[in-house]
Amino acid sequence: MGLIIIAATSCTTMLLLWLFFRPPFGQNIVRLNTTHRIVALTFDDGPHPPYTEKLLDVLAKHKVKATFFMIGSRIEKYPETVQRVIAEGHQVGNHSYSHPVLGFQPPAQVRREIERTDNLLRQLGAAGEIVFRAPLLTRFLPVAWVLARANRRHVSCSVWSWDWITQNPDRIAHTVLKKVAPGSVIVLHDGKAENPHANRTGTITATDKIITTLKRKKYQFATMADN
Numbered sequence: 727m728g729l730i731i732i733a734a735t736s737c738t739t740m741l742l743l744w745l746f747f748r749p750p751f752g753q754n755i756v757r758l759n760t761t762h763r764i765v766a767l768t769f770d771d772g773p774h775p776p777y778t779e780k781l782l783d784v785l786a787k788h789k790v791k792a793t794f795f796m797i798g799s800r801i802e803k804y805p806e807t808v809q810r811v812i813a814e815g816h817q818v819g820n821h822s823y824s825h826p827v828l829g830f831q832p833p834a835q836v837r838r839e840i841e842r843t844d845n846l847l848r849q850l851g852a853a854g855e856i857v858f859r860a861p862l863l864t865r866f867l868p869v870a871w872v873l874a875r876a877n878r879r880h881v882s883c884s885v886w887s888w889d890w891i892t893q894n895p896d897r898i899a900h901t902v903l904k905k906v907a908p909g910s911v912i913v914l915h916d917g918k919a920e921n922p923h924a925n926r927t928g929t930i931t932a933t934d935k936i937i938t939t940l941k942r943k944k945y946q947f948a949t950m951a952d953n
C-alpha cells in the first residue's frame with residue numbers, strides 16, 4: 727500500500743512539473759515554417775542606444791529585416807530608437823515590461839507585463855501582430871495560459887548565439903553559423919537585461935559576419951511576421 731502511495735505521489739508530481747514547465751497547449755514557435763534557406767534574426771533586451779542604432783546600420787547595409795523583442799521599461803526611455811526600428815521596416819516584439827522570470831509570476835502580473843509593453847509599442851506606431859517572447863524563454867504555465875487566452879503565440883528560438891556570455895564576435899558568429907539551418911530562428915541581444923550599460927559591439931560585428939556568410943550560402947532573411 728505504501729509503495730502504491732509513493733508511486734502515485736511521484737507520478738502526480740512529475741505530471742504537475744511537466745504541465746508547469748512544458749505546458750502542452752498554446753503555440754510555441756521554435757523555427758520558421760519552411761524548408762527553404764530562410765532564417766529569422768531576432769534581437770532581445772533593447773532598445774539600447776547606441777548599439778541598437780549601430781545594428782540598424784548593419785541591417786540597412788545588407789538590406790535585411792529583423793525582429794526586435796523589446797523591454798517595456800527601455801521603450802519608455804528610448805522611444806526614438808523604437809520609432810527608428812519601426813520606420814526602417816523591422817518587426818517589433820514584446821519582451822515584457824521589466825524582464826522578470828515571467829514564468830514564475832501569477833497570471834495577472836504576466837498579463838500586466840505584456841499589456842503595458844504592447845501599449846507602449848502601439849503608441850510608437852507598431853502595427854499588426856506584436857509577437858511575444860518571454861524573458862529567458864520561460865514559457866511556463868502562467869505565461870502559456872495568458873497567451874492562449876489572448877490567442878497569441880510565443881516565439882522561442884532554435885539557435886542560441888550565447889552573446890550574453892561572450893562579446894567576442896568570432897565566437898558568436900561561429901556558434902550561430904555552425905548550428906544554422908533552413909528555418910532557424912536565431913537569438914542575439916542588442917541589449918542586456920541585467921546591465922543597462924553593457925557594450926554590444928561584439929554582437930553588432932558578429933551580426934555583420936553572420937549575414938555576410940549566410941548570404942554567400944544563398945540564405946534569405948525573414949521577420950517573425952512573415953512566418
Ligand SMILES: [Zn+2]
Pocket residue numbers: 770771821825861862919
Ligand atoms: Zn531577455
